[in-house]
Amino acid sequence: MPRTSSTRAPGGAVTLQQVATAAGVSLATASRVLHGSGGRRVAEALAERVTAAASELRYVAHAPAQSLARSRSTVVGVLVHDIADPYFAAIAAGAMDVAREYDLMVLVANTFRDPGLERDYLARLRAQRARAVLLAGSAFVGEPFAEEVAAFAESGGRVAAIGAHGTGIDTVEPDQYGGGRLIAEHLVGLGHREIGVITGPAGLATVAQRLAGFTSVVAGPRLVHADFTREGGRAATHELLGRHPELTAVFALNDLMAAGALAALRELGRPVPEQVSVAGFDDLPVATDLTPALTTVRLQLADIGARAMRLLLDDEPGGRLVPAPAELVVRDSTGQASTLH
Template identity: 45%
Template structure:
């Protein structure tokens, strides 16, 4: 008996080809993976941090309902799927704030850091402090390390760098941190990442120049920090403009870039004391340098303020404790620290906050009217 072979093709019109179905699933996966959190934020017209909080908070978002609805609608339209692993990492350390500053030994930063720690503790938060000693490579390293720890916020406290290329890698890291829901607070003038607290260095030193010029001084010198730092640049610029407002100019060679330490002031004092025609007033862009100047001038037999007046910037506790007490621009460092933490706790970051802080001129015993004999000579 012969067997006949019958070739039959079974068709299932409603069932996709298995291989093609797999390909479709893979392509759909690629499309979903291509949708980033940044795409959702742009579609909803909110910040990256707000989009992250809405999508990664698992119902814990406490911001404006309208923003939440916009983000959810954008995510649904784009087919965005959240990264649950990143959510788990983020929620594990949400009670921590990272604080990046130059040097905790500097009284200026110590006051600010103390206020940040106290304010954070009052809100049940903990602060991790790292010091960079004004080294951009160290700053980049520590920002990366803090990102890995997944803090709630990173506060950048200290002078910016005039060379933008030095800060661009740091800015990139901070932006990535924001993309995963972190908050960035910058207590520096030139950095555009996150919320900003801007100390008006230029206007403060400009007002101080007016006050000192009104005492009759016409021969000035300035002790400022490294030229690469924005704080040093802005305080010098403001002081120069203030003198120009009074019809005065800083003579050539009268601007000294020194170490931002007491020792930097001591070394400059030796140079000034040896000059045949000294300035009648020296502005130090940092109080600690001014303290060194006063001590150094006195050690070299120069009376302060009888022969040379000295003024600073910052109003650290030392300013009122030395003899003679230092005239300076007072900066509300504790207020800055408190506001930095408050910005770090803002849930709705769709709008970047910017707070301007003004300094106040405080005149003490280290400055006096120019002696009559000197005024007559200069006149």
């Protein structure tokens, strides 16, 4: 395995190409090992040669990306599932505020929860030499996304994500699991035993995490799937209460669906919280204006978007994980379990 001190760039930072040369492997293989990108597996012996060379040369992941970044465009991409959903609108706005401080332009793309479209946008932003991309939509469970991310990073751009999207990416991780737990503990503490859950689109990591947190406290709740909208929540509540009139509480996995749940319970003549308690998730601005005001989990969405954008732009080495806490906000839509049942 050829290795000389002259593989060290005069300017200081060691490049991925230098590591690949030192290890006697292709650039793609070195990237697969060091950036944790997906696709074909790398044989263990080969992987060890790469990590040994990287360590020998004191290679810092993303350093080449950083040096390249200086010659890139002033555009930063933000990929969201649905910009009409206030959850994503708030995250995007927080990210945009920070980008503006750095005098960068933000281009937001809507992926309609379509993993294929998400990859397309990422490839296109790479072709446009976008300086950085923020993956702000929840990942899809089991979705192989790492290859596109690695290609973007190798081309010199930075990538960060909100919620886990793969190894090696700067990530702000909202505590979706902990938030689900908080609601479950709150409802159980109020004496609720018969609880229905209105979940969001199957396959989204956010949905799986919120639900896992909840079911870690309350096993086997009644479940209905809905899309993440007010109308989805309204229809699901009618379905849930129609099938299970004994429920004393409904947990909607986001505030929009909780607003629909409150509307449905009004239509059913079931007073909240006297007969049925309702809880949401996100603490959107609308939560305080609902009647009754909504008990929910607060995520600091604009702050999450802002922190993720800072990770993209601060020129520090990547791979960081920044947790964003979830906080229970108790308002008027939850109360003691009704003893009528």
